[in-house]
Amino acid sequence: KAGVTQTPRYLIKTRGQQVTLSCSPISGHRSVSWYQQTPGQGLQFLFEYFSETQRNKGNFPGRFSGRQFSNSRSEMNVSTLELGDSALYLCASSLGGRVPYEQYFGPGTRLTVT
């Protein structure tokens, strides 16, 4: 079974621009969660989508948004990029809120904002 894939793997953007990241979950997984990882901050939860609906949301500004398509693929968008948005963005898929709760992560997209 193919794992979680994320594209692109690396991205360099300029302050003020916007960016869209893509995530394809494991086949059969209906939940996709997004995380931001920065040094010393661990994995900060952005949001979770389940069956095309945002089910949970973390404490990030409205510049961070996402969506999920009918095939469970998900996109994350960050508008008006700031230097502090430089991070590794991880997506994870799971069956969706039932045991087992294990999430399966993609390799991440490394975003650098200059």
Added chain:
Amino acid sequence: DQQVKQNSPSLSVQEGRISILNCDYTNSMFDYFLWYKKYPAEGPTFLISISSIKDKNEDGRFTVFLNKSAKHLSLHIVPSQPGDSAVYFCAAIKSFGNEKLTFGTGTRLTIIP
């Protein structure tokens, strides 16, 4: 408010010895806990989990212990191997309702050959 805490940012252990990684949580509603391992340039991979109805779960060299009264869990790796060098994250979730996983900040484990 960091509900899941890993107070040791790093840990070094001799190969063959036991590695003990610790995690504390503050939310008493958490009832399911997981450990993930992360190598550089890769996403975290699931390692082992435990439900709050248990106090121990074993899987090969990995054992997770849960002390609910202390709101503390630990991951034991015996014996430690060089390939265990990675960042370890603990995570917790409330199993009822559509809740999200809450992760700790991670502990970097280095196994010394």
